[in-house]
Amino acid sequence: MPCGRRATGADPVDIVSRLRAAGCVFAEEEAALLSEAPADALDALVERRVAGEPLEHLLGWVLFDGLRVPLDPGVFIPRQRTEFLVELAAPLLSAGSVALDLCCGCGAVGAALLARVPGLVLHAADIDPAAVACASRSLPDVHLGSLFDALPDDLRGTLDVIAVNAPYVPTGSIALMPREARDHEPLLALDGGADGVRYHREIAEAAPRWLRPGGHLLIETSQSQAPLTMAAFTAAGFASRLHEDDDRYATVVSGQLRS
Incomplete structure (x- = not known):
């Protein structure tokens, strides 16, 4: 206020x-x-x-999973609940694994995975040039473009884990968000379409072409939207699983590509 x-x-x-x-x-x-x-x-x-103005934009960094991740003004501020996504993804990875931080924003998820998994091969992608410039300060390979269109073709079929924090606020609910978010974070990092899961459907449909057999897709969602996110996974051929952390109001849907 x-x-x-x-x-x-x-x-x-x-x-x-x-x-x-x-x-x-x-x-x-x-x-x-x-x-x-x-x-x-x-x-x-x-x-x-x-x-x-948001505190994190003034500081120039955000505390995420124990790391001070560089953050530029105008770039989406990762929420603490997204640490749950990292906690679920990290055990699926080991040295030499290939992971993608999709819709990476400032690159907090990717930076946390790199810190947790020594030897990880990490790629990240975002459609926002400001986010890509910011994430490039923390991550080695950050690609600019819309979802998987940002990635080089040689990554097809090689990813072990895709970790996603795509926009999932329904368009009609943007006006109800705190002013700090509405006034200082880009709309494209917030607006998930009419029901909030537009990008979840697009990502789940395309992900099998980029995952290796047995690879995993994990998407942060909300408790109310989880059934829609799970339906997107099912439609794409994944056996979906719901993960919830009540203390952080965190919800993640995961799925494994059949071998």
Whole structure:
């Protein structure tokens, strides 16, 4: 919730007070993180936070699965619930495995998988040039384009795991999202079509051509949309499985390509 008061001075107590007045629930923690910035930049950063800019965009990084992943303004901010996707995908991989972080955004999922699986061969792809530029700071092979069209043909049939956090907010629900998301994250990273699973259907249909026999597809979804995501997996020939983490409000559907 933006607040019209200006942040002046670098007194820690004053910064916390102003952040709390602006509606920041974790004002103390945010003040400590912002205070890592050079003193001559701190006032401006606090003012921008009070005005409603996301903390992660101001810091230039997001904490994800224990990593500080570089994050540029205007790029989708990965949610903590997406760590569940990483936790499910990582045990399916080992040194030499080939994985794809599809709709990668800043590359947080890919960076976390690389940290968890030494020797992993990781590719990533996104349609947003700003996201690709950002992810390229963390990942070795990031491709620009729409879904699988971004990938080189020689990856067909080679992927062991495809981990996906595609947009899944229904178009009609975008207006109900917090202002930080609506005002500072790209619409193309949020809008999943009329029912939110447009991209899940497209990805599930195309994935078998890119997975090796026995490979796995994992897609983050919501609890309410999970039946639609599972139906997309079934239509594409996958035996789907639902995974839920109630503590993080995280839902993932996975499927394995038949050998």
